[in-house]
Amino acid sequence: MIPYGHQIIDAADRKAVDKILQSDWLTQGPKVLEFEQALAKYCGAKYAVACTNGTSALHLAYLAAGLKHGDEAITTANTFVATANMLLVVGAKPIFCDIRNDTYNIDESKIERLISKRTKAIVPVHFAGQPCELARIKKIAKKHRLLVIEDACHALGAKYKNTKIGSCKFSDLTIFSFHPVKSITTGEGGAILTNSKHYYQKLLSLRNHGIHKDAHGKNVMTALGYNYRLTDIQAALGISQLKRLNLFISQRHQVAAWYNDELGSVKEIILSKEIVGNYSAWHLYVIRVREPQARDKLAAYLKQQGIGVNFHYPAVYSHPFYQKNGYKSLKLKNTEEYQKSCITIPCYVQLTRADVKQIAKVIKDFKIFK
Numbered sequence: 001m002i003p004y005g006h007q008i009i010d011a012a013d014r015k016a017v018d019k020i021l022q023s024d025w026l027t028q029g030p031k032v033l034e035f036e037q038a039l040a041k042y043c044g045a046k047y048a049v050a051c052t053n054g055t056s057a058l059h060l061a062y063l064a065a066g067l068k069h070g071d072e073a074i075t076t077a078n079t080f081v082a083t084a085n086m087l088l089v090v091g092a093k094p095i096f097c098d099i100r101n102d103t104y105n106i107d108e109s110k111i112e113r114l115i116s117k118r119t120k121a122i123v124p125v126h127f128a129g130q131p132c133e134l135a136r137i138k139k140i141a142k143k144h145r146l147l148v149i150e151d152a153c154h155a156l157g158a159k160y161k162n163t164k165i166g167s168c169k170f171s172d173l174t175i176f177s178f179h180p181v182k183s184i185t186t187g188e189g190g191a192i193l194t195n196s197k198h199y200y201q202k203l204l205s206l207r208n209h210g211i212h213k214d215a216h217g218k219n220v221m222t223a224l225g226y227n228y229r230l231t232d233i234q235a236a237l238g239i240s241q242l243k244r245l246n247l248f249i250s251q252r253h254q255v256a257a258w259y260n261d262e263l264g265s266v267k268e269i270i271l272s273k274e275i276v277g278n279y280s281a282w283h284l285y286v287i288r289v290r291e292p293q294a295r296d297k298l299a300a301y302l303k304q305q306g307i308g309v310n311f312h313y314p315a316v317y318s319h320p321f322y323q324k325n326g327y328k329s330l331k332l333k334n335t336e337e338y339q340k341s342c343i344t345i346p347c348y349v350q351l352t353r354a355d356v357k358q359i360a361k362v363i364k365d366f367k368i369f370k
């Protein structure tokens with residue numbers, strides 16, 4: 001079975017982890033700080049706070065931003081449920097904006113009409129690693145005094161107009177995940193980046209039970225926090241992986257280029273494309289089937305032929321939990337069309353030209369396409 005995504009771990013990664021296992025620090029220690037500094041430097045942001053996963057990174061970012069009961073945040077339904085779930089966890093309401101038909105990212109031209117008195121933040125998600133139209137989003141946010149919190153779980157290593165995602169040039173906070181299918185992995189892991197010292201200090205405290213040192217150096221708890229600490233074992237892996245991140249992303253670009261080459265002539269599907277000004281992290285390679293009735297059959301056929309496929313994503317509001325909790329009548333046009341027609345085909349660093357050729361052949365052989 002060729003999976004849809006896979007981590008890549010080498011001898012240097014194993015050595016880095018082994019070194020920590022033989023040291024005195026296993027929990028959060030010097031390696032976490034080193035990882036945070038390396039990550040901030042890579043992205044061009046002032047501060048990074050590492051934590052247990054992308055979901056806790058979202059939770060911490062929303063808390064640091066002050067999102068609370070009665071607030072609304074405008075986001076996309078074409079994302080992993082965690083983006084919206086954590087809004088609900090802090091008591092805020094996700095307001096889903098429709099997506100663009102070319103990038104499947106939030107449609108920035110439809111954001112403004114969703115803004116209400118309760119709106120506090122815009123949460124763009126760089127779907128599949130392709131950056132959202134951040135300059136436009138930031139402009140809207142500035143005009144209406146809203147925060148921008150980027151869910152960049154797909155987009156570590158991506159660039160928007162030559163600016164690294166994570167720089168927070170167009171946002172207040174940016175969060176990443178280091179789950180094994182993402183750009184780099186620490187097993188489980190996540191981080192929040194920011195240029196604000198205020199948010200940075202809040203995040204550090206909330207990650208550690210809301211405890212921090214007061215003016216006299218005494219540990220005090222001043223907010224209700226969590227234990228969302230990353231371990232030095234994971235951080236060592238992250239530091240080692242980060243060194244190869246650019247290499248990983250360029251290989252993903254190669255895979256995407258191979259797909260575009262192999263599948264360009266198949267008129268029954270729509271391929272993913274990078275738009276001008278974007279350098280994608282190619283976290284996912286999504287194809288769309290023009291005849292949505294054929295989508296599930298193609299997916300089943302690919303699976304049967306040993307090719308791991310997935311659907312990214314069923315609209316968040318279509319899940320039973322959201323249907324039961326106020327989103328039953330919501331139907332966003334592009335999101336609806338997209339969710340019925342998308343298939344994610346394998347895209348990861350180790351995929352070879354031969355693998356891509358084979359996957360493309362199976363797609364071309366699919367009987368409905370003949």
Ligand SMILES: *Cc1c(COP(=O)(O)O)cnc(C)c1O
Pocket residue numbers: 053054055056079080082083125151153154177178179188189190
């Ligand atoms: C992976 C992912 C998350 C959650 O990250 P975890 O590390 O799995 O908790 C959140 N948002 C998006 C868009 C993701 O892809």
